[in-house]
Amino acid sequence: MTAVQPQTDLITLTIDGFEVTVPKGTLVIRAAEQLGIQIPRFCDHPLLSPVGACRQCLVDIEINGRAFPKPQASCTIPVENGMVVKTQLTSEVAHKAQEGVMEFLLVNHPLDCPVCDKGGECPLQNQAMTSGRGESRFEGKKRTFEKPINISSQVLLDRERCILCARCTRFSKEIAGDPFIDMGERGALQQVAIYEKDPFDSYFSGNTVQICPVGALTGSAYRFRSRPFDLVSTPSVCEHCASGCSLRTDVRRNKTLRRLAGNDPEVNEEWNCDKGRWAFQYTMVKDRIATPLIRENGVLREASWPEAIAVAANGLQGKKAGVLVGGRATVEDSYAYAKFARATLGTNDIDFRSRPHSDEERDFLAAHVVGSKVRYSDIDTADHVVLVGFEPEEESPIVFLRIRKQVRKRALSVTAISPWQTRGFKKLQAKYIGVAPGAEGNALAQLSLTNQSVIVVGERLCESAGGLSAVAELARKSGAKIAWVPRRAGERGALEAGAIGNLLPGGRPISDAAARVDVAAAWSIESDSIPTSAGSDSKAIFAAAARGEIKALVIGGVDPFDMHAPDFAGLESAFVLSLELRPSAITERADVVLPVAAVTEKSGSFMSWEGRTRSFEQAVPETPHQSDLYILSLIAEALGKPLGFSTVRGAAKEFGTLANWDGARASFTSHPVANAAQGVTLASWRQLLDNGSLQVNEPNLAGTARKAVARINAQLAAKLGVANGDLVTISTDHGALSLNVELSDLVDDVVWLPRNAVASQSLRMLGVLNGAQVNIRKGL
């Protein structure tokens, strides 16, 4: 934030007898808000462009003694000097005009309130009470429609409830860039409409349900489930990605019934994506692990907590151990894992990256990401945004919305370095630099940026050797800021908490003696008890366990199939302690399984990709589950090396004292860009809606996911002799998968596959990363 605010012209006007001074361009309805005067409205929304569709906000306006002949829509008229505005509070004309509009709106509105999801939180209901006549004079027949219609598998439309305010259509076009709904049949039968064959499959469709001022748009999952006044709302933070959305979780009788976007102007504004809104059943699924389990004679059996903790402690006692945290832990939980590894188990073999990763990445994170404070607001002021190894709409939707906002507002220039020109890039009007996966570094080296530019780097760039080095070099040359955007909500927090082999909490390099002394003092342990060399990464930990060098594994929320060719042998031989919500591939091989609380069942915080702390409270009041950190504290206690905290607050407080490190950051040695593989290479990433484990049991949401297809360009299609829609098989030594082709704007000789669709889990099925050579053939 700069201290110098740009000069804005100010305008002074009078509203209901009070003077108010506001920046030029302010709408009358907003100026009135400054005085606490609420003019009724439906179509007006501060984040959408004015449209004047509903006419509910009529007021009397006079400028320099000259009155408008008729009441005016205050949501479309900007203030002017000398304007005198009279709202319903001081003008009988305005009041009567508003009553008249309300009466018209209600002419065709059904008396659905008792069965309408919006009842109790409905702007129409509320404003009909405050600004409407008590009785309708309408005696005709109301307009009716078949109700409701599914405009997507997750959004329902009751057309007769719609007051045609165009909030939903404007949101879809202006904010999401997905005008899949528009006003159809304009005239007496005007209605919001999709095109018959193309449903409203926008990743942001849920926002329209939230901003619809009536009950015309409802979510399939929530329809008829509750009345708003029966819900207890808790401000929350989304656990699904690193965008860091503030949310609201609505719970009734201990069950989460819905989630809404929270309003945080600095982060998600008032929006979120459909995954954050509609993927929460995973906490309530039947196969949730309910009690501790211990393995006895080869099979898991239920156990009491004291017994399980004792068995866990016993299994870990005196063994060389590795700790895998997973990318979804809260900051506090990650901090507990980080401390548990060092102070209790005496190892640096800890890693939060349960996905493809590299040493180059580890060093890059320590040198260029940890402690950095690049913000959403840097996108707002950037002269150029470069996207590399990152498809924002799929991999961090609010980053996408923020960039798009600036593209619309001031034609922000965006460059996308990618093997596929996606629809998301087109919506950002990005300059597309097509590169084969692996060659991103070469393209980066060609760019010239300034210190106002932002390089947005996705986590998967680590799969292209030399890519992150090229980012570091470009930033050094130009002064551009680096925004590293991991996919998972817990990764940035885990990095700051030191849940990685080369860093202690606060980004303290493990190799730095002062850093170790610092941490040891805070932890009241001997400073030489912290190992001095960087620990192994996730893959190496598995491999070391397979070789028998690591004899115990502590695994929190990790799906090994998210990693590149995981080595399961170690899981068979080592003692495995798993902290999990639901059974996974780890559970089958674990010796002790301890159930943990989901985010709604505990308090804590995540860090957005910006490194911004996003705290949340427990939303579900009663739960048998405990947070990871509490469980770790019990085990540490049993091992005789206590963590020193057992509550979220305690962990947060202690981490707070270590969170900032003003010593030197780790240094970074550049890696060269690897030579391209021969033949056809693979490009693959995860899409927003896929087979992700937090999306289970959400059929409505899944219905709007992108179809799994294999994407190739026309050149490769011609070589293979395939046409759009034909089946192709992609294979490696590891395995094969078959999908239908969709011809797309890709670079030559690259096939793009969804990384985690039901039918296409490229890591698991093919066992290779981006840039690897694959075989592709027509047919099965």
Place this chain on the structure above:
Amino acid sequence: MASAPKTFDENFLSRLDAIIARYPRSRSAIMPMLHLVQAREGYVTAEGIEVIAQKLDLTTAEVNAVASFYTQYRRTPAGEYHVGVCTNTLCAIMGGDAIFSGLKDHLGIENNERTADGKVSLEHIECNAACDYAPVVMVNWEFFDNQTVESAKTLVDDLRAGKKPAPTRGPNSVPTFKEASEVLAGFNDGRANEGIQAGDPTLLGLKIAKGERK
């Protein structure tokens, strides 16, 4: 997003491109393109909406929004001769209502329906700015002025019989729906100067003002 349209022939696609080329902003081409689809298909087909969306980089919902607004765009097949009877105030009281119900009975179809032979479709339309010739019947947007129930019945009979009656004003013979749509798409049929342009009643006021008539 737009589903893949059925393959239109190259000639048709290049004419769509020619329309797009007329405008500085491509989306301005949407209306003439819809007319061109009608010129080919006889109404706005799903494939037509899809090909326009694809060419203009719009969503199908956006194209549908336009196609469903203007009544000139038909979403069911129009007859070869689309007959519009003005039933706005002036025409209505001058006989338009009677003509409309007379034609419905005579043709055995309702508003917005088409005769089984595909020759004639019927629609009640709003004022065509021809009130000075009320009641007015339009055939593919050409004027048949000062109609009666009987003259209108004869008109549709002639149309069904394949005679090509001459409009009161406009071209020397009435075009088919497809031909008229082609003109509306901006492809000149060279007949703009045929027939009467402004008739006497239209010019009456002007002439009085100029003192040419009392």
